[in-house]
Amino acid sequence: MATIVAEATGQAILHEEHEQSFLRKYIFSTDHKVIAIQFLIYTLFFLMIGGLLAMLMRYQIAWPARGELPLGGIFPETMVASGYILPEFYNALVTMHGSVMVFLAIMPMLVGVWANYLIPLQLGTHDMAFPRLNMLSFWAMVPAGILTLASFFVLGGAAGAGWTLYAPLSARPDLTGVGLGQILWLVALVFIGLSSILGSVNYITTTINMRAPGMTWMRMPLTIWSLFITAILALLAMPVLSAAGIMLIFDQTIGTSFFLPEGGGQPLLWQHLFWFFGHPEVYILILPAMGFTSEILSVGSRKPVFGYKAMVLALVSIAFLGFIVWGHHMFQSGMNPTLGLAFTVSTLFIAVPSAIKTFNWMGTMWRGNLQLHSAMLFAIGFVAMFAIGGLSGVFMASTPVDIYIHDTYFIVAHIHYVLFGGSLFALFGAIYFWYPKMFGRLMNETMGKIHFWLTFVFFNLVFFPMHGVGMVGMMRRIYDSTGYAHLQGIEDTNALITWAAFGLFASGFLFAFNFFWSLKKGKKAGANPWNATTLEWQTPSPPKHGNWEEVPVVYHGPHEYSHPDVEDKDWLAQNERPDVVSPAAGSH
Amino acid sequence: MDWALPPNYSTFGVVIDQLFWIILVITGIAFLLVEGGILWFCIKYRGREGARAHYTHGSNKVEIIWTVIPAIIIAILGVYSAAVWQDIKGASNRPADALEFLVVGKQFEWNITYPGMDRTLGTADDFTVLNQFHFPVNEDITILLESEDVIHSFFIPELRVKQDAVPGMTIPVWFDATQTGNFEIACAELCGLGHYYMMASVTVHSAADFDAWQASRATETAQ
Ligand code: HEM
Ligand SMILES: [Cu+2]
Ligand SMILES: [Cu+2]
Numbered sequence: 034m035a036t037i038v039a040e041a042t043g044q045a046i047l048h049e050e051h052e053q054s055f056l057r058k059y060i061f062s063t064d065h066k067v068i069a070i071q072f073l074i075y076t077l078f079f080l081m082i083g084g085l086l087a088m089l090m091r092y093q094i095a096w097p098a099r100g101e102l103p104l105g106g107i108f109p110e111t112m113v114a115s116g117y118i119l120p121e122f123y124n125a126l127v128t129m130h131g132s133v134m135v136f137l138a139i140m141p142m143l144v145g146v147w148a149n150y151l152i153p154l155q156l157g158t159h160d161m162a163f164p165r166l167n168m169l170s171f172w173a174m175v176p177a178g179i180l181t182l183a184s185f186f187v188l189g190g191a192a193g194a195g196w197t198l199y200a201p202l203s204a205r206p207d208l209t210g211v212g213l214g215q216i217l218w219l220v221a222l223v224f225i226g227l228s229s230i231l232g233s234v235n236y237i238t239t240t241i242n243m244r245a246p247g248m249t250w251m252r253m254p255l256t257i258w259s260l261f262i263t264a265i266l267a268l269l270a271m272p273v274l275s276a277a278g279i280m281l282i283f284d285q286t287i288g289t290s291f292f293l294p295e296g297g298g299q300p301l302l303w304q305h306l307f308w309f310f311g312h313p314e315v316y317i318l319i320l321p322a323m324g325f326t327s328e329i330l331s332v333g334s335r336k337p338v339f340g341y342k343a344m345v346l347a348l349v350s351i352a353f354l355g356f357i358v359w360g361h362h363m364f365q366s367g368m369n370p371t372l373g374l375a376f377t378v379s380t381l382f383i384a385v386p387s388a389i390k391t392f393n394w395m396g397t398m399w400r401g402n403l404q405l406h407s408a409m410l411f412a413i414g415f416v417a418m419f420a421i422g423g424l425s426g427v428f429m430a431s432t433p434v435d436i437y438i439h440d441t442y443f444i445v446a447h448i449h450y451v452l453f454g455g456s457l458f459a460l461f462g463a464i465y466f467w468y469p470k471m472f473g474r475l476m477n478e479t480m481g482k483i484h485f486w487l488t489f490v491f492f493n494l495v496f497f498p499m500h501g502v503g504m505v506g507m508m509r510r511i512y513d514s515t516g517y518a519h520l521q522g523i524e525d526t527n528a529l530i531t532w533a534a535f536g537l538f539a540s541g542f543l544f545a546f547n548f549f550w551s552l553k554k555g556k557k558a559g560a561n562p563w564n565a566t567t568l569e570w571q572t573p574s575p576p577k578h579g580n581w582e583e584v585p586v587v588y589h590g591p592h593e594y595s596h597p598d599v600e601d602k603d604w605l606a607q608n609e610r611p612d613v614v615s616p617a618a619g620s621h
Numbered sequence: 622m623d624w625a626l627p628p629n630y631s632t633f634g635v636v637i638d639q640l641f642w643i644i645l646v647i648t649g650i651a652f653l654l655v656e657g658g659i660l661w662f663c664i665k666y667r668g669r670e671g672a673r674a675h676y677t678h679g680s681n682k683v684e685i686i687w688t689v690i691p692a693i694i695i696a697i698l699g700v701y702s703a704a705v706w707q708d709i710k711g712a713s714n715r716p717a718d719a720l721e722f723l724v725v726g727k728q729f730e731w732n733i734t735y736p737g738m739d740r741t742l743g744t745a746d747d748f749t750v751l752n753q754f755h756f757p758v759n760e761d762i763t764i765l766l767e768s769e770d771v772i773h774s775f776f777i778p779e780l781r782v783k784q785d786a787v788p789g790m791t792i793p794v795w796f797d798a799t800q801t802g803n804f805e806i807a808c809a810e811l812c813g814l815g816h817y818y819m820m821a822s823v824t825v826h827s828a829a830d831f832d833a834w835q836a837s838r839a840t841e842t843a844q
Contacts, residue, residue: 120814127811195811201788202771202812208728209813294789300772301787334666340679343688365774367787370710374703381699388691389684391655396683398662400675405667413659420655424648427695431644431702433637433709437626437781440774440809501624506778508809512817518805519778522623595674603673616678 061172063164064578068171069150070471073464075174076142077545080457082182083138084538086130093118093126095524095531097513111190121210123512124193125185131196132218135318136225137178139456143321144229144267145171147463148236148260150471154569154576155254157245157585157608162238166231173228177221184217192218195510197311200292200303204284216285219278226275229267236264245568245608247587251345252607254567254591255338258345259324262352263317269356270313277306304366308359316355318452319419320348322459323390326412329462330394331592332565333409334401335603338592340393347386347393354383364432365439373432380430387423391416402595402603404563407481411462414489418454422447425500443503449496461488461544468548469562473574474555480547487540494533498526564604566593571606589615627778630804630825632797633709634781640705647694716761716795724754724764726773726786729815731806737839738832748839752821754806756798757831763795774810777823785810798825 062068092102100116102108112122149167153160161167184191191214194203198219206212240261244253253261281303283289290296292303331338338344360368360376394416403409425447429435438444461484469475502523507514514520514527561570568585569576585608593605598613605613629638666674708714721742723734733754737746742765756762766775768786775794776783779802784794808819826834 120817124811124814124816193814199772199810205771208770298789300789335668335674336676337678339677340684343679343684365783366785367790367792370706370712373706373710377703377706378699381695381702382692384695385688385692389688392683392687393679395655395658395662396679398659398666400677401662401666402668402672402674403663403666405663413663417656417659421652424652427648427698428641428644431640431698432706433633433702434641434644436709436783437637437641437778439783440776498624504624504626506627506776506807508776508807510811510816512814514817516818517807517820519627519807526624595676597676 061168063160063168065149065153065161065164065167066471066576066580068167069146071171072141072145072149072174073471075171075178076138076146077548079133079137079178080139080142081541081545083130083133084541086126086133088534088538089118090123090126090130091531091534093123093512094514095528097515109186112185120512121190121193124209124510125191125211125214127510128192128195129181129185129218132192133181134452135196135314136222137174137181139318139452139460140229140314141174142460143318143456144236144260144263145174145232147256147321147325147467148232148264150467151256151569152236152239152260153243154470154572154580155257155567156240156243156248157568157581157587158239158243159579159581159584161235162243163235167235170228170231170235173224173231177224177228180217180221180224184214184221187213187217190214197307198278198281198303199307200281200284200300201294203303204281204292206285212285216282219282222278223275226271226278229271233264233268233271236260237268240264245585245587248568248607249587251342252587252590254324255327255341255344255348256321256324258348259320259327262348263320266313266317266320266352266355270310270317273306274310274314277303277310280306301363301366301368304363305359308362309356311362312359313352313355315451316351318456320351322415322456323348325459325463325466326394326415327397328567328592329408329412329466330397330416331594332466332563333404333406333412334398335404335594336397336401336592337590337594338393339396339399340389341590341592343389344393347389351383351386354379354386358383361430364435377430377432381427384423384427384430387419391420391423406465407476407478407485408462408466408563410482410485411458411465414485415455415458415462418450418458418492422450422455425450437506438503440509441503442499442507442509445509446496446499446503449499453496454492458488461485464548466563467569468551469555469558470569470574470576472552472555473558474551475558475562476547476551476555480543480550484540484543484547487543488537491533491537491540495530495537498530502526502530564602566604566606567591568607571608589613629779629781630798630800630802631780631782632799634779636705636708637781640702644698647698715793716763716797719761719763719795720756722754722756722762722764723767724775724786725767725769726775726808726812726819727769728771728813729808729819731775731819731821733821735835735838738835746839750838753824754821755824755826755831755834757828758798758801758825760828761795761797763793766792766794771812772810773808773812773819776807776809777804778807779804783809801825801827801830 102116105113105116189211193211280291290298292298358379361380364373506519558574587607588611589607593615595603596605599605725732734749736742766786768788773786782796804823806821
């Protein structure tokens, strides 16, 4: 087992591929690139599951009195009875849609896929610091996925207390009828926490210790910066969630009362613990997306990232502030209102670095030579949609306004502008952009552009009107809004949203088709199809096991496009032409 | 299609709505600048064969400008919001001689305990009514909000009132309705499978009508 010895010492393991069995190469692989692809397939699958759950919800919201759910017969009677989605099943849908999207789709797609794939390649190293921990971080996700899917079919159905799991609702099966389903999801969360912690340790160690010669901190691509900061956030936040989750399991099963007032516990303690994790979590869900966007915008504009240093500083300050704003989720929770004041201040301040980043992205496009391919369209879409999510956040951060809009569809609109218009747009961009490196072929551009425009239009038709129904006062997580006097008159809007949601879901299949079709039929990519400067493009596509024939030496900042001293082309790879002087990124 | 805040019938609602519109204007302008800028750049700088991008790593001057301007706007909004919040919710601003009610949420109903003719809770003439909340107009009202089982949220859209009801806590909430009328309490926090129908009727009476209503209820419950 020469491989294991070599890996254990962290040495290069070039040219050993021929000795690996199929199982070691593709299933229990320790190659960071294979692990990334495993994460990609896994998360795309759960993205589809999460979307499917949303379609069922939208059907119910638009036509609560109709019944006649298409294919309703395939569901057990405990979920759908004679064509009607049952309220308890609706609660499971709301809960598991949010949970699946956040924990099994978006988060592992941002981090599991791209931290794994890009950190060694962009830093110029052979693999992660701890390849076997890395393999474990993928395999810990497998039981999590299985438990999640299984939880729908146990007695009482899947968890139904919201993805925020507010106690006592989440801890009292006697009040919800959901027992085992809730526990299965909590156990899944513990596995997810394990996976994320193992991964983070790896990403942090690799970034600190294994950069190629010449790859100084200020020459790291912004993708790496954002993934590095994200890993630190995850390492600090995930253990809190895991611990809180285990406490919740105890409350439910062995009679403790951490969160139950009857035994002297505190329901608000759960919320503090959850959001102490939860707010850093929302930055875990957006920082990597910001990194990909910076990268793609720079390549696509043929310009260095505008204000690289400001971008790094903004990332660091978001990460820091992210730990002291959790209370803004609890303004109406019964927490001391004076405490609310402190959280308003920290929350408003976190809007500043987000604004800085938006302006710098626009600065990057300014006087560029924009290549509007699919990846670039999604990156620009990210900036445009993230801005809307950021601006709607100002309403909520203003505590008096939050009194009214808290727990309404205004919040649902906000979540989705940030997580779908933000994170998922950037992820689509990242897939179009790095697919050729992963698989050696480009995804089809025509299909890619159609996919972008369909997604962009349907996305806005789904989520922009939600601000409107939120203003009218429609509460979130509600099974049927038609019984309320103040909610008369929004039925048409809700039907529109649902039709657009079907369109949005359907356009995902165009992407899936393109993804699989291009594996065989896509145009051959070559090493560097985008004429990009960072290291991953200076090795064949796909890179061999071990990534490099020879470890690259870095001479330049990460985004040297259109450098005036380079005449024959408009890019300067990080590892070429030591004779050309490029300014330290961020200086002028 | 009707995308607007419902009409406001409370004293606090006036400032809340005002703040909402102020933020809408500010964010609306930012929205137009950002989205317009992006669109304009996409058209103006779209790639041309042989064109070369302008080489720059940024400028400290513009970094400072676009850090300071949003920071100032946000600081002003923050200070103003904090002041309004303190006015509405600050413990020191709890009205001293408000008419008090006890409101207890429980899956999936609102139990409202009335102070009775002596206008004091905890006395013998208190009585409890299920899912009906009556109170007088133009008078400070304080409810003591509790929950028996899980977290619910007391929401009257037209009065711009929302507060979670947390088991194990008694949370005071105060407001002052400016017009008589009929509204609803909605539950705004997921509380189980009946969450969607956890509503109660709200009737805001004139002072005389409220007394009359209480008197009739009191005799009814006494029998
Ligand atoms: C196909 C597109 C999608 C549609 C139509 C959709 C629709 C919905 C709906 C109807 C709700 C429930 C609203 C409520 O009653 O509170 C919801 C909640 C949520 N969604 Fe989505 N969604 C989509 C994609 C996504 C994506 C990509 C994410 C990424 C993270 C996401 C994250 C969430 C979260 C976190 C919640 C809150 C869940 C909760 O409150 O428990 N959704 N969505
Ligand atoms: Cu937050
Ligand atoms: Cu409720």
